[in-house]
Amino acid sequence: MIKLIGVLIIVIGFIMKFDTIAVVLVAGVITGLVGGLGFVEILTVIGEAFIKTRYMSLFLLTLPVIGILERSGLRERAADLIRNMKSVTTGKVLTTYHVIRELAAAFSLRLGGHVQFIRPLVNPMAYGAAEKNFTEVDEETEDIIKGYSAGSENLGNFFGQNVFVAAGGVLLIVGTLGELGVEVTPFAVSKASIPIAIIALVYSAIQNYLLDRRIAKKLNSKKSGKPAAEVK
């Protein structure tokens, strides 16, 4: 049981919000010590594993070109495209963003983010669509739209990223399995990530469609011709 101390250190360290890198290193060293390894032996295991997994950090090669593209307005152009789309409902705005976010993640583009896209663009557009279609959007509905907006970013990001052959997650799977004696290629893992990426998108589209119905049930449509005074 004492060997599980490393797991305990990680759980406590993460909950206490200590520095992640330091927590992982401490957990590793202590686990090695209670597992009967010598200090030099531990350093050897860490060093060898790190050298062997250098491929996990090959994304460094993409940073200069992505940095230049950001300087040249990559995000601004993507924002323009989203702004110009013809979506009429809250759910359609969110589903469209999910599609774009997931495709971008699958190509390893960091075109997304709560700070860069959700707050300034997606949530205002999703809310704006509700405002356009209904006489009065109550506070709770506004809050729900906010939750779904942030959710579309997370879902698109999480389930799209592993489709890219050199995504951090893909290489983590290859590296961890390799250390445990199971050989698998990054390409096979990225291909195996495609079905769940599509399923997540389908679920999300259905969820957004249901959100539209829920909003339509709760709020009064402008098209129904009811005067705003009667709405309350």
Place this chain on the structure above:
Amino acid sequence: MKSLLLEIFYVLAGLVSIITAVYALKDDKHPHGKETALFWFLFGAIFIVGKYIPAPIVGVMLLLMGVLTAIKRVTFGSLANAADDVRQKSADRMKNKIFIPALTIGVVAFFVAQVFKSLGGLVGLGVGALGATIIAMIMTKEKPKQFGYDGSRLLLQVGSASILPQLLAALGSLFAAAGVGEVISSGIAGVLSEGNILGGVIAYCVGMAVFTMIMGNAFAAFAVITAGIGMPFVYAMGANPAIAGALALTAGYCGTLMTPMAANFNIVPAALLETKNKYRVIISQVPIALLLLATHIVLMYVWAF
């Protein structure tokens, strides 16, 4: 051929890190310029010469990097992007052409992996990144030096977290060397009868989700749960490792969607959007996360075996 090409790419990746160290050092407004520079220099050096020096020395270098992040001396500094209006003007001028270099990386990586199977996706990534850099150089007419600057800016922004996947893999091999997996699996074995594939798949997927919820980090959970549950109850039963591995990690992401521990994804955005309920993002994600988790179990059971 493959290993030579990869070694060249490792050297180039190391150079990106060392250039970052230089920019951190030259940054007058950086509060911890020297320490931050040392961190990225060590990282770059491991990439370039790590293979030729004794492994324990690499271990010591990593511990030193850990000390630098523990005392919070690895930070961003003041490298700046172009001003908002400059970027918008450039976006208006380049239009959708700006996506070409960006898409080149992924398309070339996929193409190389598919056509030159012996080279694999990693060489593809390297070739794609170099190709994209050349295309961007022609299209934007920015000087090479600017590429170094902006690459450093991004690496400093991502920060020390960029070495985390590699460290977690190292942790995984330490766990394996110390026999942690056996302890967890013997605990699980008390509940789960051997040969019960469905039980193993459920334990693996749910274990990933629950552990991710506790730790707030699916990557860390993957190392632990794969050694403890995945190995004896899923992979040893003959699962296709690519399918089981891919699904196990995204099963962990289902946990990420449901936990306040993943503050960056769930709590910070709620604050950013000024929601009335600070758990609003989690509340809206729980139904789809549970549905996805159930789908993972079915998919792994049906497709990986």
